[in-house]
Amino acid sequence: GALSENFLSCRMFIKNIRLLLRSSVKYPQHIYQSAALAKRSMSTEGKGPIYSSIWNVIDKQLQPTHIELVDDSAKHAGHEAMKGSTAKETHFRLKVVSSKFEGLSLVKRHQMVYALLNEQFQQGLHALNIVAKTPQEVEKR
Structure with a gap:
């Protein structure tokens, strides 16, 4: 009933937030640099x-x-x-x-x-x- 509707609403909300973050967030250059450093240090x-x-x-x-x-x-x-x-x-x-x-x-x-x-x-x-x-x-x- 109401519990499952709330659960589905929460899941949709989280999914939409994830999509929004993926499409709008540009990571600062230092994050790319640290990822490159981690890759090179493997x-x-x-x-x-x-x-x-x-x-x-x-x-x-x-x-x-x-x-x-x-x-x-x-x-x-x-x-x-x-x-x-x-x-x-x-x-x-x-x-x-x-x-x-x-x-x-x-x-x-x-x-x-x-x-x-x-x-x-x-x-x-x-x-x-x-x-x-x-x-x-x-x-x-």
């Missing part, structure tokens, strides 16, 4: 050489505001394409946000990342799932 310690190499190349060449790199190699170890391969780091998921992608189609963004990681592909990287966005695309969400 350690590749304990990660394999291909992971570290991918991270370092993407960080240096694309100067991203955000990087997520996940090693999914263990999920693919038994696959037919991996039979006979001695490479341990073969499959990754990469999410990267960089202003270097501005004005580029999705295909061109992926081609850019693949070109940057040519050496890693030669060293055993087999598959890379890429999500490549500009800061403006992320801000719109």
